[in-house]
Amino acid sequence: MRRNASILVIDDEEIMREILETLLVREGYTVRLASNGSEGLDLAKSLPFDAVVVDMMMPGVDGLHVLDELRKQDEELPVIMITAYASMENAIAAMKKGAFDYITKPFKNDEVLVVLRNAVERRRLVDENVTLKQNLQARYHKFAGIIGKSPRMKQVFDLIIQAAPSRSTILITGESGTGKELVARAIHSNSARSDKSFVTVNSGNLPPDLLESTLFGHVKGAFTGAVYPKKGLFDLADKGSIFFDEIGNIPLETQAKLLRVMQEREFMRLGGMETIRVDVRIIAATNVDLKRDVEEGRFREDLFYRLAVISIQLPALRERKDDIPLLTQHFLEKYGVENSRPNLELAPEALDLLMDYDWPGNVRELENVIERGTVLSPGQRIGTDLIPEHVRRTPNFQMPHVVMPADGVSLKEVTGAYERQWIESALEAAGGVQKRAAELLHIKPTTLNEMIKRYDIRPRRKKASAASAGPDVAGPAPSGDELETVGSDVE
Numbered sequence: 067m068r069r070n071a072s073i074l075v076i077d078d079e080e081i082m083r084e085i086l087e088t089l090l091v092r093e094g095y096t097v098r099l100a101s102n103g104s105e106g107l108d109l110a111k112s113l114p115f116d117a118v119v120v121d122m123m124m125p126g127v128d129g130l131h132v133l134d135e136l137r138k139q140d141e142e143l144p145v146i147m148i149t150a151y152a153s154m155e156n157a158i159a160a161m162k163k164g165a166f167d168y169i170t171k172p173f174k175n176d177e178v179l180v181v182l183r184n185a186v187e188r189r190r191l192v193d194e195n196v197t198l199k200q201n202l203q204a205r206y207h208k209f210a211g212i213i214g215k216s217p218r219m220k221q222v223f224d225l226i227i228q229a230a231p232s233r234s235t236i237l238i239t240g241e242s243g244t245g246k247e248l249v250a251r252a253i254h255s256n257s258a259r260s261d262k263s264f265v266t267v268n269s270g271n272l273p274p275d276l277l278e279s280t281l282f283g284h285v286k287g288a289f290t291g292a293v294y295p296k297k298g299l300f301d302l303a304d305k306g307s308i309f310f311d312e313i314g315n316i317p318l319e320t321q322a323k324l325l326r327v328m329q330e331r332e333f334m335r336l337g338g339m340e341t342i343r344v345d346v347r348i349i350a351a352t353n354v355d356l357k358r359d360v361e362e363g364r365f366r367e368d369l370f371y372r373l374a375v376i377s378i379q380l381p382a383l384r385e386r387k388d389d390i391p392l393l394t395q396h397f398l399e400k401y402g403v404e405n406s407r408p409n410l411e412l413a414p415e416a417l418d419l420l421m422d423y424d425w426p427g428n429v430r431e432l433e434n435v436i437e438r439g440t441v442l443s444p445g446q447r448i449g450t451d452l453i454p455e456h457v458r459r460t461p462n463f464q465m466p467h468v469v470m471p472a473d474g475v476s477l478k479e480v481t482g483a484y485e486r487q488w489i490e491s492a493l494e495a496a497g498g499v500q501k502r503a504a505e506l507l508h509i510k511p512t513t514l515n516e517m518i519k520r521y522d523i524r525p526r527r528k529k530a531s532a533a534s535a536g537p538d539v540a541g542p543a544p545s546g547d548e549l550e551t552v553g554s555d556v557e
Contacts, residue, residue, distance in 0.1 A: 485517065
């Protein structure tokens, strides 16, 4: 039993409250009593409890209502219902609503104690789980050098924690600059291989022979210039991990040999006949769609499925903008130390610019912007003037994300509805002045007038300017001849 566990008893019968208090205090529990549902709910709001015992039938606020309110306050709080045998239907209803258990009157003391002990134990496990999650969340803010607390990054951290202890091959996907190598290193450092080598392979544009020599080594005379035998990166990574950055760039010939290493855990040196066994965990990364490469014949299908035993998708920075302030602070501290400029801060207006930008270069681009600001800032604050011009000029408009329905769409209807929305929005922003609305839409006023007629758009009249705005502000669209002069005085 959890010593000093706190129990709330809610019952309108005084004798029942006294019986339960005597029984529970004798068992070492701390007990608080409430004589009705409202009093009990007030106590539950003001004090923490490990379990609540509630009588089903009470005047005023009954047991089921108390149960509902308690679960709104704390969904994990175990609530035990006391019911008469004749009202078993209510007990079943309470269980469906989330009650932990129920006890029928008259009850045996041992029965009450067993149910309560189970409830308190459940509460203890829940609290431990919450504490563990909070500790993990603290780690999430900076996990193995990866910064983030957004839901997307928490999913990534969870996958790292789950996958790291295994030997399974892992494929990390994501755009350039999202931190794929950091994730690979986190997987290695949280595995049983953490005290062994972590070897990175730049899978760039090396010729096949040179790449194979780099990976597997070569024997003397394997090719012109091979004067001495040489070990490869797989030798160095034995008992550790090997990370293939941009694995989609590996030539097809080398892919076949890599597949053999993964399947058989053995390879032969370039030009050699001896089979060499290794124990290496392979982690790969790519910023391209390997499935598409498989379909187009640029990547082996069998190798793809061998690599993607566990896949970790890294979100682009524009998909986790909540992390930008945290990342910014991290880089300010990092480059502040490197440049002997501690305690630098970013002006709120500058942070707003960073939040509005879409970061095609992802975290790497953000890091470069903060490093630049740290070096060039004349004072302790990095202002908007030190944010690169291309970041400051970020357009506010972003194309909406669309998903094609299974039965398709009428493109004509969709584009028509979309055009109508933008025209209405422009007219509203321009106060009903068509000439100004046309400027906002970057089209000719005559073109806008034709579209207003086509979509039968009735511009909303603005009260403040209705008297002087003329036909350009409200009513049917004017003719093309009238349009050039309409509303000129309004602006």
